[in-house]
Amino acid sequence: AESGPGERDRAETGSADGVSRAAVASPAAAVVQVHSLADPSLVTDVPGLWAGADHFGPRAQVDTLLAVRRAARVWPPLARLLERRLPDVLPLSEEELYDLLGAAAGRLGAAGVTVHWPRELTRGLTATAVVRPAPGTAADNFDFFKTEELLEFRWQLALGDRPGDPLTEAELDLLAEAHRPVVRLRDQWVVVDPELVRKARKRDLGLLDPVDALSVALTGTAEVDGERVPAVPVGALAGLRERVTGDLAAIAQPPGLHATLRDYQLRGLAWLDRMTSLGLGGCLADDMGLGKTITLIALHLHRAHPAPTLVVCPASLLGNWQREIERFAPGVPVRRFHGPDRTLAGLTGGFVLTTYATMRSSAAELAARPWGLVVADEAQHVKNPHAATAKALRTIPSPARVALTGTPVENNLSELWALLDWTTPGLLGPLKAFRARHARLVEGGEQAENDEAMVRLARLVRPFLLRRKKSDPGIAPELPPKTETDHPVTLTREQTSLYEAVVRETLARIEASKGIARRGLVMKLLMALKQICNHPAQYLKDGALTTRSGRPRSGKLELLDELLDTILTESESAGAVLIFTQYVEMARLLEAHLSARGVGAQLLHGGTPVARREEMVDRFQSGEVPVFLLSLKAAGTGLNLTRAGHVIHYDRWWNPAVEEQATDRAYRIGQTRPVQVHRLITEGTVEDRIAELLAAKQALADAVLGDGGEAALTELSDAELADLVALRRAA
CATH class of the missing domain: 3.40.50.10810 (Tandem AAA-ATPase domain)
Structure with missing residues (x-):
């Protein structure tokens, strides 16, 4: 019924048998009793609709009849109320009651007419799809990934206020056999949706394999007849869900x-x-x-x-x-x-x-x-x-x-x-x-x-x-502002052969030399070994970054690819990598390699004009370029590159203070995230040996840390030099 002027109140009339009329009462509302012709016992008498209604105002009857007429245009069975002397009781057929329980109530609601059902009438019959071990299957220690047993999938119905107390098989049978829209269950009348009757009749939905059953358990839904419905696990499957999600x-x-x-x-x-x-x-x-x-x-x-x-x-x-x-x-x-x-x-x-x-x-x-x-x-x-x-x-x-x-x-x-x-x-x-x-x-x-x-x-x-990210609230405070990691990497077979050949040939020449000539040969040896550790193409100057079969020639370059693949995929780190090398020719090789892989990179070295340097810094800081390749000497100081969250030292400088200055291009005032520093070190080589000495701060470390740098190494004896550069095989 549609409300008229005045204060809105709800009134209900009861009945001796516990279920009868559904109505909305308002100052100008018709009280409609709903019953089924299939069960005449549900009809009870009520006082005349208009008796004692004077306090609603002189137009109460007219407004109510107009409201009923408007409602009848939405749901035609209500027109029969207008044929009665008092529009108090409307007998309904089963089909009409089903309609009122379903689509008609929605249409009436959209038109401003609300259907109220008495408190005694329970509509809250619900259906849930449940999955449980099939009969005969042990409920405990059920291995859902190795067993060939199937799990039972069926509908479970329950009264709305008792979801944990589902209907028994006998009650489901009673519901399945019902041919009326109102059924007596557990000492109360229940308005039954025809769809629930169909589910009671076809309660068994088949068997599920363990994978589908676990999917139902974890997602809480299942697809039945093309419709996604709520689903719950029972027994061992429910226990597994609790263990993995608790x-x-x-x-x-x-x-x-x-x-x-x-x-x-x-x-x-x-x-x-x-x-x-x-x-x-x-x-x-x-x-x-x-x-x-x-x-x-x-x-x-x-x-x-x-x-x-x-x-x-x-x-x-x-x-x-x-x-x-x-x-x-x-x-x-x-x-x-x-x-x-x-x-x-x-x-x-x-x-x-x-x-x-x-x-x-x-x-x-x-x-x-x-x-x-x-x-x-x-x-x-x-x-x-x-x-x-x-x-x-x-x-x-x-x-x-x-x-x-x-x-x-x-x-x-x-x-x-x-x-x-x-x-x-x-x-x-x-x-x-x-x-x-x-x-x-x-x-x-x-x-x-x-x-x-x-x-x-x-x-x-x-x-x-x-999955945890560095930016997560519970993790970011635990991270140090700067993390330094040495990444040991194995030489390829080609690098190993080149390294051992250069050591063997050059040491023989050094042993036969003295003075300035010897110092020159030592410097040449160290330079050659560092280039071989970087990439054979740098030492041989042949420009080939891979073998003819496409295999990597450098363990370092292979590791660099691994690091970049991970770094550039992480959303908060994308486009935030500095790569330092002391060799411009190596930087050019890296630039060509990254370009071939589709990774945007730019190279800054000593020959880069000042205006171009500023432009490159701006491009990196604004996120236009994901990787910035830098010559250690040309870019080790004076640049502010705080967008970088990662700094990679492709090769080692003999003086760690120089590396620290380069790292500080990113790790400086204005940086808002932790900085990760990666040093690539070839195992068993002179790079590895120098790194050990620097970390241990042994006697030779003082010479390396001093201003002499590489020059200090030229004063080593033949035996000390041989020990420094000899290739140590991994155990």
Whole structure:
């Protein structure tokens, strides 16, 4: 009924049988009793509509009749009220009552007419899709990724005020057999939606495989007959959901770790421990510089598994892994499974480090060994599930798998599928089904549909992927303003051959020389070795950055690519990299290499005009250019480049004060983010030896730190010089 003038009040009339009339009363409202002709007992008498209505005003009857007439234009059955002497009771057929319960109520509401149902009449019958282990399946220790058992999927109905007390099978049968819109359930009348009757009749929705069941459990929704409906897990599946989505329990730092983990690293350790102990695996996708390596080392110590941990990483990161393990977990065995003399004989525990290329060629040998944990570092290398490397990695069994990457998604969601399908096989289902169910909706489509798909996908993958950024509120305060990292890198076979040949030939000439000639030869030797460590193309001046087959000629350049791929993908760091080298010719090679890879870069050196220098600084500071290549001497002082969050020293200067001045181009007043400094050092070479001496501040370090720099090294004896430049092989 439509309200007229005056104060609005609601009035209801009761009945002895507990259900009868639905109405809205107002100063000029018609009280409409609704009943079904199929159940005459529901009809009760009420006082005359107009009795005692004088206080509503002289126009109450007229306004009410006009309101009923307007409402009848929206819902024709109301016109029958106008045929009665008093518009007090309107008998309805089942079809009309169904209509009033559904679409008609909406149309009336839109027209300003509200339908009120008595409190005694419960409309809140709800249906929820539930997933539970099928009959005969053990509820405990149900392995959702290895079992071939299916899970039961069916409708569960409950009264609105009792969601935790679903209808019994007998009550569902009663509802399914109902042919009236009002049913007596649990001593009360219930208005029944015809759609719920259909669900009661067809309550079994079939069986789900474990992957689809887990997806339902984590997203809270399921698709039934083309419609997305709420869904809940029951039993063991509900228990698994609670374990992977619940709050993390506090975890203590393992006693064997020679470091102090920050709070966010302890949380990462607790998360990794939970996922690996459940046999589910996970992807730690923290930003570069947040300590993924040390967190993984802590996980190895915490698990104390008798079987070794296998780490698969790019060749350029082998040295870094070995040094980090030796630094933070001294005494833990670490072995490189790499090179022609690699072997797994006598392996008992600790860490085994290998490269993606070696893993691919030796997958059968690695798969034959028991591993306590398999780790894929820079796991974006296996983002293509159809590539040989990814296929080989999947053949290595392990009770737990962890992917480490700062860039879990670079181009499309299929890359995310590849990572999580390796860490937790079967989690996201087959790739084709995943793309149909999630990726196509997220990557394209209508905005509303896109947002809904994003929410569902996030609920599904969030428990299996831990992503923290340096800019996160809980992490930024814990970071130091400047972090310095030495990145050891292995020479390529070509670099090794060149290095050893130059050392052998030049040392022979030095031993036969004296005075100024000898000093000149020493300087020439050091220069040649540093160029070889940078790139064979710099030493040979042949301009070829890769071999004819496309393989990298320089371990440093390969590592630089790894760093840049990660840095430039991180949103807060994009376009914020300074690369220093002391050689202009090396900077030109890097510029050509980055240009070929499609990475925008600009080069500043001693010959750059002043006006051009200022223009280049402005372009970098405004974000137009992602990478700034700089000659150490020309750009080591006097520039303000605070947009950079990363500084990479491609080669080492003998005097660290010069490097620090270069770093201060970014780490200076005006900088608003932590600065990460990366020094690339070739393992076992003169670069490595000088770095050790500088860090240890031994006797020779004083000479290197002084103004003499490289010149001081010319005064070393033949034996000392030979020891300095000799190539040390990795153990």
